[in-house]
Amino acid sequence: MSFLKKLKAKVTGKDYQEQYLSGFKKTSDSLRLSAKNLEKNFKKVDEVFLEQLMIMLLESDIGFETAEKIVNELRQYDKDYIIPNFKRVMEFVIESMANIYGEDDNHFEFLNEEGVKVIMLVGVNGSGKTTSAAKLMQKYQSEGHKVAAVAADTFRAGAIEQLAKWGERLNIPVIKGIENGDPSAAIVDGARFAKENNIDVLIIDTAGRLQNKKNLMNELEKMKRVLAREIETSPHAVWLVIDSTTGQNGISQASVFLEAIDVTGIILSKMDGTAKGGIIIAIKHILNLPVVYVGVGEKADDLIDFDIDSYLNSIAKGLENVTE
Numbered sequence: 001m002s003f004l005k006k007l008k009a010k011v012t013g014k015d016y017q018e019q020y021l022s023g024f025k026k027t028s029d030s031l032r033l034s035a036k037n038l039e040k041n042f043k044k045v046d047e048v049f050l051e052q053l054m055i056m057l058l059e060s061d062i063g064f065e066t067a068e069k070i071v072n073e074l075r076q077y078d079k080d081y082i083i084p085n086f087k088r089v090m091e092f093v094i095e096s097m098a099n100i101y102g103e104d105d106n107h108f109e110f111l112n113e114e115g116v117k118v119i120m121l122v123g124v125n126g127s128g129k130t131t132s133a134a135k136l137m138q139k140y141q142s143e144g145h146k147v148a149a150v151a152a153d154t155f156r157a158g159a160i161e162q163l164a165k166w167g168e169r170l171n172i173p174v175i176k177g178i179e180n181g182d183p184s185a186a187i188v189d190g191a192r193f194a195k196e197n198n199i200d201v202l203i204i205d206t207a208g209r210l211q212n213k214k215n216l217m218n219e220l221e222k223m224k225r226v227l228a229r230e231i232e233t234s235p236h237a238v239w240l241v242i243d244s245t246t247g248q249n250g251i252s253q254a255s256v257f258l259e260a261i262d263v264t265g266i267i268l269s270k271m272d273g274t275a276k277g278g279i280i281i282a283i284k285h286i287l288n289l290p291v292v293y294v295g296v297g298e299k300a301d302d303l304i305d306f307d308i309d310s311y312l313n314s315i316a317k318g319l320e321n322v323t324e
């Protein structure tokens, strides 16, 4: 069975498939268009073709290193086996992406632990932290967890109210920081509230300003320190929110956070607004961090659990007419 058929079989019956197809529609459409153009010029896998393929991959925001790796592997494979047609090329590319991404570990295991589980959201200005916090609040609540959140963005005017409003809408308690106050104080209040009220999942929304690195590091370290003092094993997850529409730039902005705190996974927001889904592969390849969730809209339920098979299957949809 071909790789794409196997992929399709693997995801059949899995949750979220419709959301994948609509959330990644722009990526899939754009892949179809560029594949059609590429197919027109295909005779064999030669340097001219490989260069065009490289450009197509770069346009998907997969990043230079990752694109080069795929192109080099294809060149080598063609030397060994000779690729007969364009369909096989595209299949090879998708299969390479799967290999680069690799198998996902179960990053949700901590949710089965006893006691309060703490998830911290970090990331640059406007990347989608607060909206992602609301989406996670709704998700875990709907799965039967007792949820609370901390509005620890004491920096931006209106930020605390933004999360508090989500809390009211979802009927979830939000512990509010004080504007211009110490975010760590809000975190301590939130952790104590969670312990006293048998909360299962506590979600912490933080400020997104990109101040100087030293301040950011100090602040995040302090947050971690006070958290661990209240709840020994916390934070259980630190997820960095990256705006997918900012592409490679989003990845480089993220590096400041990676230096400041142990990030355990990525939430990729605003995927509904971009055709550049290659960024998912780049994140795994360059940052070696799993994409845990993908945001596909502004509503509380516009969040999908990321799984690489469903993602690749949804973008391969765009290739069906080209490759069959």
Ligand SMILES: Nc1nc2c(ncn2[C@@H]2O[C@H](COP(=O)(O)OP(=O)(O)OP(=O)(O)O)[C@@H](O)[C@H]2O)c(=O)[nH]1
Pocket: 123, 124, 125, 126, 127, 128, 129, 130, 131, 132, 153, 156, 159, 207, 208, 209, 241, 269, 270, 271, 272, 273, 294, 295, 296, 297, 298, 302
């Ligand atoms: N289309 C779309 N819009 C999104 C998504 N996630 C967030 N947004 C929008 O992006 C904007 C910024 O989102 P926020 O959640 O406020 O971002 P933030 O990181 O908390 O921003 P700061 O608190 O200012 O650092 C808002 O207008 C959101 O509605 C998404 O997945 N898709």
Ligand SMILES: [Mg+2]
Pocket: 129, 130, 131, 153, 159, 205, 206, 208
């Ligand atoms: Mg915010």
